[in-house]
Amino acid sequence: MRLEILPVPGIGHVTEGDDLAALIGGAAPWLRDGDVLVVTSKIVSKAEGRLVDVPADGPDRQAARDEVLAAESVRVVAARGTTQIVQTRHGFVMAAAGIDASNVDKTRLVLLPEDPDASARALRAGLRERNGVDVAVVISDTMGRPWRNGLTDVALGVAGMDAIRDHRGEVDPYGNELVLTQMAVVDELAAAGELIKGKCDQLPVAVVRGYLSAPLTENTDGARALIRDASMDLFSLGTAEAKAAGLLAAATLPDQPGGVAADRAAVDRAIAIVADVVAPGTVFTQVTDADVRSGLVATVPGWPTHATGLVLCSPPTPVGPVQLVRFGTDVQRLRTALAAEGVPTQLLPPPGGTTAAATLAL
Amino acid sequence: MRLEILPVPGIGHVTEGDDLAALIGGAAPWLRDGDVLVVTSKIVSKAEGRLVDVPADGPDRQAARDEVLAAESVRVVAARGTTQIVQTRHGFVMAAAGIDASNVDKTRLVLLPEDPDASARALRAGLRERNGVDVAVVISDTMGRPWRNGLTDVALGVAGMDAIRDHRGEVDPYGNELVLTQMAVVDELAAAGELIKGKCDQLPVAVVRGYLSAPLTENTDGARALIRDASMDLFSLGTAEAKAAGLLAAATLPDQPGGVAADRAAVDRAIAIVADVVAPGTVFTQVTDADVRSGLVATVPGWPTHATGLVLCSPPTPVGPVQLVRFGTDVQRLRTALAAEGVPTQLLPPPGGTTAAATLAL
Numbered sequence: 174m175r176l177e178i179l180p181v182p183g184i185g186h187v188t189e190g191d192d193l194a195a196l197i198g199g200a201a202p203w204l205r206d207g208d209v210l211v212v213t214s215k216i217v218s219k220a221e222g223r224l225v226d227v228p229a230d231g232p233d234r235q236a237a238r239d240e241v242l243a244a245e246s247v248r249v250v251a252a253r254g255t256t257q258i259v260q261t262r263h264g265f266v267m268a269a270a271g272i273d274a275s276n277v278d279k280t281r282l283v284l285l286p287e288d289p290d291a292s293a294r295a296l297r298a299g300l301r302e303r304n305g306v307d308v309a310v311v312i313s314d315t316m317g318r319p320w321r322n323g324l325t326d327v328a329l330g331v332a333g334m335d336a337i338r339d340h341r342g343e344v345d346p347y348g349n350e351l352v353l354t355q356m357a358v359v360d361e362l363a364a365a366g367e368l369i370k371g372k373c374d375q376l377p378v379a380v381v382r383g384y385l386s387a388p389l390t391e392n393t394d395g396a397r398a399l400i401r402d403a404s405m406d407l408f409s410l411g412t413a414e415a416k417a418a419g420l421l422a423a424a425t426l427p428d429q430p431g432g433v434a435a436d437r438a439a440v441d442r443a444i445a446i447v448a449d450v451v452a453p454g455t456v457f458t459q460v461t462d463a464d465v466r467s468g469l470v471a472t473v474p475g476w477p478t479h480a481t482g483l484v485l486c487s488p489p490t491p492v493g494p495v496q497l498v499r500f501g502t503d504v505q506r507l508r509t510a511l512a513a514e515g516v517p518t519q520l521l522p523p524p525g526g527t528t529a530a531a532t533l534a535l
Numbered sequence: 536m537r538l539e540i541l542p543v544p545g546i547g548h549v550t551e552g553d554d555l556a557a558l559i560g561g562a563a564p565w566l567r568d569g570d571v572l573v574v575t576s577k578i579v580s581k582a583e584g585r586l587v588d589v590p591a592d593g594p595d596r597q598a599a600r601d602e603v604l605a606a607e608s609v610r611v612v613a614a615r616g617t618t619q620i621v622q623t624r625h626g627f628v629m630a631a632a633g634i635d636a637s638n639v640d641k642t643r644l645v646l647l648p649e650d651p652d653a654s655a656r657a658l659r660a661g662l663r664e665r666n667g668v669d670v671a672v673v674i675s676d677t678m679g680r681p682w683r684n685g686l687t688d689v690a691l692g693v694a695g696m697d698a699i700r701d702h703r704g705e706v707d708p709y710g711n712e713l714v715l716t717q718m719a720v721v722d723e724l725a726a727a728g729e730l731i732k733g734k735c736d737q738l739p740v741a742v743v744r745g746y747l748s749a750p751l752t753e754n755t756d757g758a759r760a761l762i763r764d765a766s767m768d769l770f771s772l773g774t775a776e777a778k779a780a781g782l783l784a785a786a787t788l789p790d791q792p793g794g795v796a797a798d799r800a801a802v803d804r805a806i807a808i809v810a811d812v813v814a815p816g817t818v819f820t821q822v823t824d825a826d827v828r829s830g831l832v833a834t835v836p837g838w839p840t841h842a843t844g845l846v847l848c849s850p851p852t853p854v855g856p857v858q859l860v861r862f863g864t865d866v867q868r869l870r871t872a873l874a875a876e877g878v879p880t881q882l883l884p885p886p887g888g889t890t891a892a893a894t895l896a897l
Contacts, residue, residue, distance in 0.1 A: 176731055178538035251769040258769060266682040276707045315716070319681055319770035320628040321689070321761045323699045323719025325726070337685045338733065345638045346737065354677070356733055357685025361726035364687070368723050368746055369538055371700065375708065384730055399683045407613040407620060408681035411769045412777045419781015420875035424805075424868045425812050443786075450787050495884045497856055498893045501863015502882055506786045508864070509871070513782035520864055522857045531860045 174383065178369050181210075181378035189222040194299025197378055204300065204380065206307040206387030211366025213377040214314040214329050215276060215283055217292045223284040224277070238272070241282060245270035251411025258411065261285060264400035265329065267316050286312065289330025290395030297332040307387040309333030312396075313363035319408065326367035328359035328396050333389040336398040357399060423509045430534040431517040432479040437461055440484065440535065443510035451503035452496075454489025458529075472525035473532075480519070480534035484511075487528045497530065504531050511535075536745065540731050543572075543740035551584035556661025559740055566662065566742065568669040568749030573728025575739040576676040576691050577638060577645055579654045585646040586639070600634070603644060607632035613773025620773065623647060626762035627691065629678050648674065651692025652757030659694040669749040671695030674758075675725035681770065688729035690721040690758050695751040698760040719761055785871045792896040793879040794841040799823055802846065802897070805872035813865035814858075816851025820891075834887035835894075842881070842896035846873075849890045859892065866893050873897075 183200045187193070193216065198204070218224070227237040246259035250266055261270045263285065271285040286292045293310040300308055312330035317323075328336065340354035366379035403409040410418065437459065444457045460466050460483040469483060470476040484507070488500035508518045516535055523529035545562045549555070555578065560566065580586070589599040608621035612628050623632045625647065633647040648654045655672040662670055674692035679685075690698065702716035728741035765771040772780065799821065806819045822828050822845040831845060832838040846869070850862035870880045878897060885891035 174542055174731065174735065176540035176727075178540070178727070180536055253769055256769075275711045276709060277711075278709055279711065315718075319768060320763055321719060321722070322763050323717050323722065323761060325719050325722050327683070340733075347638060347640055349637045349639075349641065355685050356677075356729065357683065357687050358730065358733070360683070360685065360687050361730050364723035365538075365540070365727035365730060367718065368720065368727060368743075369536065371702075371718055371720070372746075373536065381730075384734075399685060401682055401684050406681060407615055407618075407773045407775070408770050410774045410777070412772045413769070415772070415774045415777030416781035416784065417875050419778035419783075420785050420871055421781075421808065422778065423782050423785030424809055424872035424875060426868070428812075446783065447786055450790075492856075494854075494859055494892060497859035498863040498866060499882065501860040501865075502867035502870070503863075504860065505864035505867035506788070509782055510786035513779050513786060520861060530856060 176381060176383040178365055179380040179382060180369050180373055180376050181380060182373070182376060184216070184377055187216040187219045187377070189219065189224070191220045192299070193217065193220045193296055194303050197296070198300050198304040201378070201380065202304065204304055204306045204308055205382065207382075207385045207389065208306070209309045209311060209334070209362055209381040209384055210296070210300075211311045211313050211363055211370075211379045211381060212296065213370065214271070214286055214289060214312050215273060216377045217286045217289070217312055218283045219277075221286055221292065223286060224281045225284065226280055227282055229279040238282065241272060241284070242270055245272060245284060250409070251414055253413070260403070263289065263329070264397065267314075271314055285314070285329065290332065290397065291330070293330040293332035293395065307333075307389050309385055309389055311359050311362050311366070313366060315367070326363040328363045328399065330396045331359045331392075332395065333391070334359070334385060335390070335392050336394065336396050359396065360399070423512065426508060426512055427517065428519050429517060430477055430480040430519045432481065434481045435516045435535040436514070439514040439516055440482070440511065443507060443514050443516065444484075446510045447503070447506045451506060452489055452499055455500065455503050456487040457507055458485040458487070459483075460485060469524035469527065473522055476521060477519060477534055482535035484518075484533040484535065485523065485527055485529040486531040486533065488530050492530065500530060504533070508533060538743060538745040540727055541742040541744060542731050542735055542738050543742060544735070544738060546578070546739055549578040549581045549739070551581065551586070553582045554661070555579065555582045555658055556665050559658070560662050560666040563740075563742065564666065566666055566668045566670055567744065569744075569747045569751065570668070571671045571673060571696070571724055571743040571746055572658070572662075573673045573675050573725055573732075573741045573743060574658065575732065576633070576648055576651065576674050577635060578739045579648045579651070579674055580645045581639075583648055583654065585648060586643045587646065588642055589644055591641040600644065603634060603646070604632055607634060607646060611776075612771070613776055615775070622765070625651065625691070626759065629676075633676055647676070647691065652694065652759065653692070655692040655694035655757065669695075669751050671747055671751055673721050673724050673728070675728060677729070688725040690725045690761065692758045693721045693754075694757065695753070696721070696747060697752070697754050698756065698758050721758065722761070785874065788870060788874055789879065790881050791879060792839055792842040792881045794843065796843045797878045797897040798876070801876040801878055802844070802873065805869060805876050805878065806846075808872045809865070809868045813868060814851055814861055817862065817865050818849040819869055820847040820849070821845075822847060831886035831889065835884055838883060839881060839896055844897035846880075846895040846897065847885065847889055847891040848893040848895065850892050854892070862892060866895070870895060
């Protein structure tokens with residue numbers, strides 16, 4: 174067994190309305206059943222007319238570009254300076270929604286194909302019709318990624334094969350079940366294609382031969398199978414954006430107890446976290462014993478019955494209006510630290526018979 | 536031009552102390568100058584004895600594994616359930632520090648090679664000595680990534696070539712300078728190698744032929760060139776972890792004004808954000824005119840001269856001790872919302888002649 178990665182030279186400049194299957198099929202009459210075509214998304218976009226006119230330079234260019242970017246994006250994932258990482262309408266997370274100004278006139282921008290899976294299917298069908306070959310098609314683009322410098326090519330669309338090769342359920346020679354081995358093989362094929370495309374000038378198509386055997390399987394999921402839902406992603410937001418979201422969450426913290434017994438150590442940690450920033454002499458006392466707690470709670474009308482713990486909050490003395498306001502800010506600091514520990518709270522008046530000036534119901 | 540991806544069958548099980556250059560050189564006497572060997576990190580780890588003994592199952596196994604994981608990690612990047620994404624001692628960000636329990640006895644775990652670049656250099660030198668060939672070596676491993684389902688193989692170590700191919704400064708046929716085209720070619724080589732390794736059982740080594748030409752260049756950076764410093768990374772922390780960091784930042788908010796004129800619209804936004812959660816009747820009034828401000832500030836001893844704006848904070852009436860504490864928590868909410876807008880604040884007593892009960896210096 175061996176794989177080959179072959180260039181498809183001679184395709185030349187692609188413009189709107191070009192028949193990609195004819196261009197590629199003509200340039201590569203040697204295509205065989207089972208070949209995987211790796212096609213740079215830009216020529217697909219150009220053939221499909223996914224271009225917009227923009228000023229060649231100046232502030233108007235930036236404004237026009239920003240407008241196009243907003244239209245191509247469903248949400249901003251992270252931003253720093255002029256860099257915006259967004260989720261595209263397709264679901265891909267990438268810089269500037271994949272909008273590209275290279276390999277095109279200075280007055281135009283190239284957008285991603287409208288539906289790269291559909292583009293791949295159309296090209297596969299066109300080559301079957303024109304050249305009589307049963308090939309898979311991967312539409313590829315270049316992307317950055319977190320944590321690692323340098324870009325790699327990955328797949329935006331695919332036809333004629335599954336995006337992911339699933340090894341789950343297989344057992345290794347030692348009897349261990351393979352649990353984490355869903356390989357994104359179309360991304361690896363895109364990367365393999367880039368190795369030869371990046372070596373040659375103006376080479377938008379490569380062929381990986383030997384990886385698949387005809388007859389190929391249709392698949393309906395396409396490269397959408399590669400898109401992880403943001404709710405499942407541990408990195409759905411940039412770090413700075415998520416920190417800002419945490420600050421906003423603190424500003425609008427809900428005012429209600431959790432109703433489940435709070436972790437005593439977590440409450441102690443929260444108290445320790447704010448110890449250095451609250452006014453000296455401020456005392457936060459955790460009350461966890463049910464009997465003591467119910468005795469205290471009974472002295473305050475309207476205490477939530479589902480509160481499972483208390484923190485008595487006492488200001489330093491003497492206490493005037495200015496000190497009470499400061500004390501309130503310190504209580505809110507503690508509430509926020511408790512929230513960071515996953516402990517919700519409700520602010521309530523102090524129980525009678527204590528020196529507390531406020532209480533938090535946990 | 537064409538590339539070939541060739542399997543190296545017949546290596547068999549690798550155990551501690553094995554001479555990898557002898558094993559690979561013996562299995563592939565057909566190696567040529569300029570070939571790129573893609574070597575699964577696991578056989579490097581095994582040959583180098585990077586294995587630890589753990590119980591085959593039960594809670595002790597998990598505890599032993601956690602201990603190993605902590606020793607292999609410098610920080611936790613994100614965690615959910617039993618999944619931990621960490622930065623390894625090498626600098627790589629990956630699940631479980633790359634510790635693997637597959638393709639090894641149930642009582643052992645395989646760690647990443649101690650220094651994968653050094654392993655690659657040693658193997659390259661060994662093959663030059665033994666087989667007389669000038670080959671590059673890529674040590675590869677399988678990793679997940681944010682935003683995209685499925686795993687791909689990437690490089691942990693490299694010798695005999697640069698990790699990144701830099702196209703910056705090149706100009707496309709349309710006269711546009713290529714600015715964002717540092718390609719992580721060793722990651723693409725690792726991915727290409729996996730295409731054939733993943734197809735065959737127990738195939739830890741592949742060869743990419745045709746990509747490089749001898750004589751190869753030594754490089755000293757190795758795969759370390761791929762590691763992006765966390766301070767430069769927009770995704771240096773998981774979303775949940777960064778949100779928690781934001782909550783913690785709110786709990787320990789510094790108490791000092793910014794000393795630069797605050798964005799008036801940002802202050803208005805912060806006031807609007809907390810409007811629905813503060814006690815009804817609470818009034819926050821932004822004071823930005825310098826003359827009015829200096830008149831107010833003059834009535835409070837100790838006001839910071841570098842404060843560039845004020846927010847007068849007035850509680851609803853009537854005002855008793857319980858209301859003042861609640862008011863303090865609401866003032867702290869506003870301070871937190873201002874911090875989310877990038878506006879630092881200091882809590883101060885109210886100026887004379889106003890109905891405010893507190894003031895924030897901006």
